[in-house]
Amino acid sequence: MKTFVAFIRKEFWHVLRDTRSLVILLGLPVVMMILFGFALSSEVKNSNVAILDYSNDDASRLLIDRIDQSQYFSVKERLKTEAEIERVFRRGEARLVVIFPQNFQEDLSHTNQVQVRFIGDASDPNTSNIVINYASSIFRDYQNELNEQKKLPYTIETETRMLYNPQLKSSYNFVPGVMTLILMLLGAMMTSVSIVKEKETGTMEILLVSPMRPLLVVLSKAVPYLFLCFIDVVIILLLAIFLLDMPIRGSLPLLLAESLLFILTTLSLGLLVSAVVDSQQTAMFLSLVGFLMPALVFSGFMFPIENMPLPLQIVSNIVPTKWYYSIVRAIMVKGLGFSYVAKQTLILAVMTVVYLTVAIRKFKIRLA
Amino acid sequence: MTKSVIHTEGLTRKFGDFVAVNAITFDVKEGEIFGFLGANGAGKTTAMRILCGLLEPTSGKASVAGYDVYRQNEEIKKHIGYMSQKFSLYENLTVRENIQFFGGIYGLTRKELREKTAVLIERLGLNQEADKLVGSLPLGWKQKIAFSVAILHRPKVVFLDEPTGGVDPITRRQFWDMIYEAAHEGITVFVTTHYMDEAEYCDRVSIMVDGSIAALDTPSGLKKQFQAESMDEVFLQLARGAKRGE
Amino acid sequence: MSTVRVENIKKTYEKGQVLALDDVSFEVKSGELFGLIGPDGAGKTSLFRILTTLLVPDAGRAEVAGLDVVKDLWKIRQIVGYMPGKFSLYQDLSIEENLNFFATVFNTTVAQNYHLIEEIYVQIEPFKHRLAGKLSGGMKQKLALCCALIHEPKVLFLDEPTTGVDPVSRKEFWDMLDRLKARGITIVVSTPYMDEASRCDRIALIQKGKILELDTLDQIITRHAQNLYAVDADNRYNLMNDLRKNTEIVSAFAFGEEQHVTLPPHFQDKYLSEFLKEKGHTGIKVRKIAPTIEDTFIKLMLENQ
Numbered sequence: 023m024k025t026f027v028a029f030i031r032k033e034f035w036h037v038l039r040d041t042r043s044l045v046i047l048l049g050l051p052v053v054m055m056i057l058f059g060f061a062l063s064s065e066v067k068n069s070n071v072a073i074l075d076y077s078n079d080d081a082s083r084l085l086i087d088r089i090d091q092s093q094y095f096s097v098k099e100r101l102k103t104e105a106e107i108e109r110v111f112r113r114g115e116a117r118l119v120v121i122f123p124q125n126f127q128e129d130l131s132h133t134n135q136v137q138v139r140f141i142g143d144a145s146d147p148n149t150s151n152i153v154i155n156y157a158s159s160i161f162r163d164y165q166n167e168l169n170e171q172k173k174l175p176y177t178i179e180t181e182t183r184m185l186y187n188p189q190l191k192s193s194y195n196f197v198p199g200v201m202t203l204i205l206m207l208l209g210a211m212m213t214s215v216s217i218v219k220e221k222e223t224g225t226m227e228i229l230l231v232s233p234m235r236p237l238l239v240v241l242s243k244a245v246p247y248l249f250l251c252f253i254d255v256v257i258i259l260l261l262a263i264f265l266l267d268m269p270i271r272g273s274l275p276l277l278l279a280e281s282l283l284f285i286l287t288t289l290s291l292g293l294l295v296s297a298v299v300d301s302q303q304t305a306m307f308l309s310l311v312g313f314l315m316p317a318l319v320f321s322g323f324m325f326p327i328e329n330m331p332l333p334l335q336i337v338s339n340i341v342p343t344k345w346y347y348s349i350v351r352a353i354m355v356k357g358l359g360f361s362y363v364a365k366q367t368l369i370l371a372v373m374t375v376v377y378l379t380v381a382i383r384k385f386k387i388r389l390a
Numbered sequence: 391m392t393k394s395v396i397h398t399e400g401l402t403r404k405f406g407d408f409v410a411v412n413a414i415t416f417d418v419k420e421g422e423i424f425g426f427l428g429a430n431g432a433g434k435t436t437a438m439r440i441l442c443g444l445l446e447p448t449s450g451k452a453s454v455a456g457y458d459v460y461r462q463n464e465e466i467k468k469h470i471g472y473m474s475q476k477f478s479l480y481e482n483l484t485v486r487e488n489i490q491f492f493g494g495i496y497g498l499t500r501k502e503l504r505e506k507t508a509v510l511i512e513r514l515g516l517n518q519e520a521d522k523l524v525g526s527l528p529l530g531w532k533q534k535i536a537f538s539v540a541i542l543h544r545p546k547v548v549f550l551d552e553p554t555g556g557v558d559p560i561t562r563r564q565f566w567d568m569i570y571e572a573a574h575e576g577i578t579v580f581v582t583t584h585y586m587d588e589a590e591y592c593d594r595v596s597i598m599v600d601g602s603i604a605a606l607d608t609p610s611g612l613k614k615q616f617q618a619e620s621m622d623e624v625f626l627q628l629a630r631g632a633k634r635g636e
Numbered sequence: 637m638s639t640v641r642v643e644n645i646k647k648t649y650e651k652g653q654v655l656a657l658d659d660v661s662f663e664v665k666s667g668e669l670f671g672l673i674g675p676d677g678a679g680k681t682s683l684f685r686i687l688t689t690l691l692v693p694d695a696g697r698a699e700v701a702g703l704d705v706v707k708d709l710w711k712i713r714q715i716v717g718y719m720p721g722k723f724s725l726y727q728d729l730s731i732e733e734n735l736n737f738f739a740t741v742f743n744t745t746v747a748q749n750y751h752l753i754e755e756i757y758v759q760i761e762p763f764k765h766r767l768a769g770k771l772s773g774g775m776k777q778k779l780a781l782c783c784a785l786i787h788e789p790k791v792l793f794l795d796e797p798t799t800g801v802d803p804v805s806r807k808e809f810w811d812m813l814d815r816l817k818a819r820g821i822t823i824v825v826s827t828p829y830m831d832e833a834s835r836c837d838r839i840a841l842i843q844k845g846k847i848l849e850l851d852t853l854d855q856i857i858t859r860h861a862q863n864l865y866a867v868d869a870d871n872r873y874n875l876m877n878d879l880r881k882n883t884e885i886v887s888a889f890a891f892g893e894e895q896h897v898t899l900p901p902h903f904q905d906k907y908l909s910e911f912l913k914e915k916g917h918t919g920i921k922v923r924k925i926a927p928t929i930e931d932t933f934i935k936l937m938l939e940n941q
Binding site: 024025028029032035036039040223224225227228229230231232233234387388389 | 685688689690691692709710713714716718720722723724725726727728729733736737738740741742743783784
């Protein structure tokens with residue numbers, strides 16, 4: 023036990039003296055949260071709109087006003103001819119062009135049939151979809167107002183409610199994502215690099231020629247990173263709550279406990295890597311390509327897993343980040359209790375045990 | 391009188407308060423084999439880096455191959471060769487590729503490169519191994535190739551930093567044969583070593599203690615001066631007096 | 637009684653492609669200072685790694701203090717001290733922290749075995765808060781020795797402890813080994829420096845995975861008597877070339893300012909002086925000398941080629 027404590031103390035010295043890595047370790051979550059929170063938002067705000075209004079009547083003016091006043095749009099330009107549309111898109115002056123036909127108001131009130139055209143810039147299909155949806159809803163609202171006055175029978179009204187995240191805030195998506203990525207990156211990469219470093223510098227050679235058991239070497243290497251990862255979780259949660267106004271709906275202790283479990287999973291992955299790899303470079307490369315990439319692709323954070331072809335969906339099941347991501351979302355965003363995340367928890371626990379067992383088995387008690 | 395290829399006067403380099411090289415003055419003549427000895431931490435490496443144009447001195451004068459170390463360090467690099475025990479060749483390139491790469495760095499033309507490579511491989515007796523990876527060759531061969539590569543562009547001076555560490559006694563001597571040959575062809579050789587018998591192969595030897603040159607003479611002159619049997623004794627007498635806590 | 641016993645050890649790397657040790661056998665007596673002398677790549681490190689349980693030999697067996705290096709792995713790890721060839725301490729920990737750490741790893745404390753390292757440690761103690769990475773070669777070497785000694789090992793394995801270290805520090809290091817030997821610790825040390833052979837009780841000359849000779853220094857040199865002459869002349873470059881070209885001469889190698897020339901047994905020094913005069917040399921000096929260990933090593937190398 024004394025040896026174990028001495029070993030852990032030594033590991034803390036390594037970590038604390040390597041100021042550059044420490045800054046990265048603790049600064050990375052902050053930078054990522056700020057980036058995702060403010061710079062890399064997937065919400066569309068203040069998109070430029072160009073208008074081509076052939077009718078120029080009260081109804082069209084009212085609608086143009088509404089578009090301009092919405093937080094999603096600002097009307098930048100009035101076009102005269104359809105020929106100008108191409109120019110507007112080419113120069114990137116607008117994401118959307120709205121075309122009102124001639125006699126808009128008249129046709130609307132007399133024939134009940136009128137066509138307004140939206141032209142979007144689909145070189146960025148996601149944004150263009152979102153923009154057109156927003157614009158359509160403005161027109162739908164107006165239509166509903168008119169209908170209320172007329173009391174038309176047989177209309178189906180669809181009412182959409184976005185549960186858990188009514189304002190469609192992207193932070194609900196990326197905070198769990200950032201947590202997953204950071205833990206995967208730091209937990210797996212830093213642990214593996216720190217063990218492999220001992221192999222590279224030759225200190226492992228002396229440790230091996232000592233009565234110290236490999237299990238002890240391996241476990242004590244992981245302890246400081248367990249602390250650091252946990253601190254990162256706390257940093258991310260604090261930033262989410264106080265900087266991004268994102269509430270934690272479910273139980274905080276449960277969330278922390280699940281995070282601890284996931285940290286253990288990533289640490290054992292790191293240990294596994296270090297057991298089979300001999301250079302820091304390989305360890306780093308393997309962690310980035312082998313863990314970070316799948317974490318990005320298969321967690322559901324960037325790309326919805328449901329949209330993937332079946333084989334990839336199956337593959338996603340062996341990626342631990344997927345399960346943790348879903349746990350965090352369930353607890354933080356949906357406010358669900360343990361019974362809803364029991365399955366994911368069990369999967370993570372099994373993965374951890376497997377990784378750790380293999381890592382310890384693979385850990386060489388000799389040099390070759 | 392032969393001219394000086396390396397000339398220093400009161401050359402000094404400080405790192406903060408620490409005076410690594412303390413006002414050293416010496417001349418190395420053309421075609422000379424100059425042994426540059428000193429205990430670990432005596433300032434040898436710093437002095438050598440200055441002469442190679444890698445480090446600017448704090449004060450004093452120094453010129454190498456006629457170029458000033460303050461202003462013309464790029465010119466210096468073109469006219470010297472350098473070989474150290476630690477970095478010499480790329481292990482994952484073949485012998486031929488290494489020779490061509492280093493020759494290319496010094497601006498040899500393609501034709502020159504091809505000719506010189508062929509001559510060199512022939513001379514080293516490496517026809518069989520020319521296309522093997524350097525990493526798979528024994529240490530002694532690597533060192534011989536590294537030396538040949540360092541003088542491929544006919545530099546005025548070649549700097550050798552502990553070139554023979556860990557090599558077997560025969561290879562070590564073969565290596566020195568190559569050094570003699572290079573010197574005979576007019577290349578000045580500036581060499582550091584921890585083998586004291588190698589110090590005796592040099593035309594003149596300087597011994598650095600605590601950043602200064604404590605002695606400089608021919609090996610026999612030094613032995614006479616310190617009434618010693620061998621260079622080993624000379625070295626021990628001088629280096630024992632070192633104050634610097636390494 | 638022998639503390640280390642090596643029997644017909646063979647070790648290869650890269651699936652048998654590279655032969656590191658070829659049927660090596662020797663014994664080290666209890667309390668002996670035993671030197672493995674040979675150049676880089678001779679197989680010294682492989683041998684150390686086998687004896688310190690880090691590698692398993694392909695064939696043959698080895699014992700340390702009566703324990704088998706393969707089967708009794710954990711027992712051996714308790715009683716040996718090992719200093720690898722490369723400086724292998726934590727560069728980002730101080731002298732004191734390194735020492736304390738390794739003491740704990742071996743289930744002991746610095747205080748408990750301070751008497752063993754005191755003489756060495758006092759030399760580096762003034763710098764005990766300095767990080768190991770910032771130490772000079774001689775100091776690193778002393779610290780590494782302290783760390784290898786801290787658990788009072790029965791056998792000490794030192795792999796090239798003096799490589800790249802200046803002659804003064806090397807001499808100090810061997811003085812330290814003498815004092816450790818006096819305490820009864822068996823020491824196996826390797827070195828590429830031939831002149832250090834005289835500091836060992838017995839030596840093994842090793843080259844390309846084979847032991848060329850094994851005995852006390854004097855015995856080895858006597859056994860391989862040579863008809864050896866030290867030769868000097870005014871023009872050393874020509875002297876060297878002329879000697880190499882003479883096919884009657886067995887070998888000629890530079891030794892310091894002189895050439896050491898081995899002649900066939902029945903030749904005399906007169907042969908050399910006449911040959912050199914014929915070649916037009918001046919200031920010719922020829923004297924018969926007794927071979928050094930380096931002469932002997934060269935002879936053995938040539939015989940084994």
